[in-house]
Amino acid sequence: MIVIDHLTKRYGRTLALRGVDLTVGRGEAIGIIGPNGAGKTTLMAALLGLIDPSEGTVLIDGCSPHSLTTKRRTGYVPERIGFSRWMSGRQLVTLHARICEVRDRHAVESMLDRVGLDRAAWDRPLRKYSRGMLQRTALAQALIGSPDVLFLDEPTSGIDPAGAIRFREIVHELKAGGVTIVVNSHQLDQMERICDRVAFLRAGRIEAIECVRGEERLEDIFLKLEGAVA
């Protein structure tokens, strides 16, 4: 589904990504972990077609992430909520539904219900939302076009425990439906519960890729890898 081949990204003299190779299968959830400045957000931006690689390629189901075909099939929850805060949650999700040409008239309401956004908040401006409410709205806009690939950048930061549980349930439903998920997060316990594999990124390079379903806890794997490369 996603094939990353020798992906390199330079910003002037700084190498943000150094020859990243990664393949993610359909219906698989992969986590990207690593210390701050490891290149996680740059990798996510390259996967989303927001930046051009200096070298290497990214293919999503054989297409470039820049192509409109790919963009029709992807959803994105950004790390920083850079929405137009004058809008309400309902207006934002409606706007993205219209851009994605979603025909179902009730899709927006059912999506806001699905992510558990309080109905009383639907028509309130986003500037009055808490961080957790913004994250739920972000998830709703990402899911509105029924994406085949979902990119989640710190999706549960600021979400309350009930929201985090709902988020996990949604991710499991999506995975069962064959949706490929790429998650970038520092919350290792969340990653452990939703990801099949994790890629450990450090200084722009993938140091290791580990399966999460084993006996060993992700935190221990993380600490071991941190120690090994330090």
Next chain:
Amino acid sequence: MNIPVYVSTLRQLLSQPVRIGALIGATILPLLQLVVDPDPHVATTMFATCIAVIASAGIIGLEITTGSVALFFTRPLTRAKYLASRWSAAATISLAMMLIGLTGEVAILMARHVEVSPIAIALALADRFFVVTGTVSMMVCFSTFASSLGDLLIWGSIQTVALSLGAVPMGSFHDASRLLQRIAAPMLDLDRVLVSSRLPWSEVSGYAGTITLAAAIAIFVMNRKELSYASE
């Protein structure tokens, strides 16, 4: 153009009290001037330029600063369509305010028993239409270069340099000043177009060329723009 983005931009612009206040001010000011003017006549295009600048300031740059543009570009929407939608929304608001202003001007002139011919009104309308669409195009172009309200700074700098050059009593400086003013606020000299027995192609192509070039530069810059938080 993408209609949902166009409608959303219209709503966004109309929800900004500072921008709306400034637009109302730029529309009302020439009307107040007409009320007290001992020799009232249809105003120049200066206020139409101001309206266009106010309506389109930060039209792209502010979206880049807040990061909301990145979310749009993960959607099935080309960057050129996004630009066209934002341009159309700013132009719609500018033209609406310009129309309100002109209607007010005509009403005041008629109330003061000043004869205003339909041709003069049509000329003023056409003049302002070209100024507004031209200025919005330039502001959108500047906005792709600069984040936040940097486009306003670029526009102001060009106008300042143009005014400074225009103050120098030398032909070449005067020409340079005129050129810069035409870049900041492209206009079609309709008097020249209508008075000439043959269509002055240099005037028409100068205006059309400036706007086409601004649109091409804006699309090029936007397509090359990298929108990662990590690159900031």
